[in-house]
Amino acid sequence: MSGVVKQIKKPPYSVPLMTEIENLPWNGFKVASTFSGCGGSCLGYRMAGYKVVYANEFIESAQQTYKANHPNSFLDTRDIRKVTPEDILEKLNLNCGDLDLLDGSPPCAAFSRAGKREASWGQEKKYSDTTQRVDDLFFEYARLLKGLQPKVFVAENVAGLIQGTAKGYFKRILQTLKECGYNVKCKVLDAQWLGVPQMRQRTIFIGVRNDLHLDPSYPLPFPYQYSVGDALENLDDSSESKKLDPATETYLLWNNAKPGESLAKASKRLNRGYKFFTHVKQSPFRIANTILQGANQLYHWSEPRTFSISELKRVGGFPDDFKLIGSFYEKWERIGRAVPPIMMAAVAKTIHKDILTKI
Secondary structure, eight states, rough: OOOOOOOOOOOOOOOOOOHHHSOOOOOEEEEEEOTTTTSSSHHHHTTOOHHHHHEEEOHHHHHHHHHHTTTOOOOOOOGGGGGHHHHHHHHOOOOOOOSEEEEEOOOOGGOOTSSSSGGGGGGGGEEEEEEETTTTTHHHHHHHHHHEEEEEEEEEEEEGGSOOOHHHOOHHHHHHHHHTTTEEEEEEEEETTTOEEEEEOOEEEEEEEGGOOOOOOOOOOSOOOOHHHHHHTTTOOSSSSOOOOOTTTTHHHHHHSTTEEEEHHHHHHHTTTTTOOOOOEEOOTTTTTOOTTOOOOEEEESSSBBOOOOHHHHHTTTTTTTEEEEEEEEHHHHHHHSSOHHHHHHHHHHHHHHHHGGG
């Protein structure tokens, strides 16, 4: 069955604590991060030994979580459209071409298969706690890339960027990144094959500056996967979750769904139409479904409730002591928008081994 984790020998699921991550030795390479969110990618780079010396995030609620976990790190809170390459170089006391790696995760709602896609292109729309246009932000990232000329860059987005009507945008983005002076490759990676107990596909662009004459490199899939049960072992904290009201349709569907099944299937069996298709009663023997930023849609298999925030951090590849600021829904959104740190750590370690150490 799809999503069932095979029982093979593998190390126990473990995410290091924040204090352990902070004390990891530096590998000698520096990262500037854009669209940093709550710091998922940044945390992944630190897990891989890098120093994140610059971060930019415009959304206030995301800024609060970033600062809570990285109180001594520099965070530029301006709109990315107002940031210049010269600003970053001056802050870091670097010359053009000196930066090791530029990272960025431009907001992706406009390209997601779960959204309205082209209906919102070119328009301002609600995004987290702001209203802004988001489908042009990849080109703002490219503007900074061209001016900074780092040795390597990593840019990520949803898998939907390379599918259907979004392909035109994908081709423009790819060409623009190449025109900045880079050998660029693009792959869709799934977090479930990189140590994360969650189905989460992301489009990952990796570019190496042309004068370095090296090819982009991607991590190989792990020979094992982790189930939800693996991730939640020894975790006993369901206090911050949302209990389902027995009087609601959601409760009825949860009660009629099997573990690992979407509430939509239960809805169809009960002749209530095909709805709640992103809402899933999770199974401890399977990989978690994708955490979505806009809906608390992952439910426990034996208790009529959503996952707790502590459980969500586990399946999202975050440390247990990672601090999330805001309401329950804002905390869920932060994890739903983030790149799983464990996933980015795998990407970052490969870049370190196959590219940066060979320059």
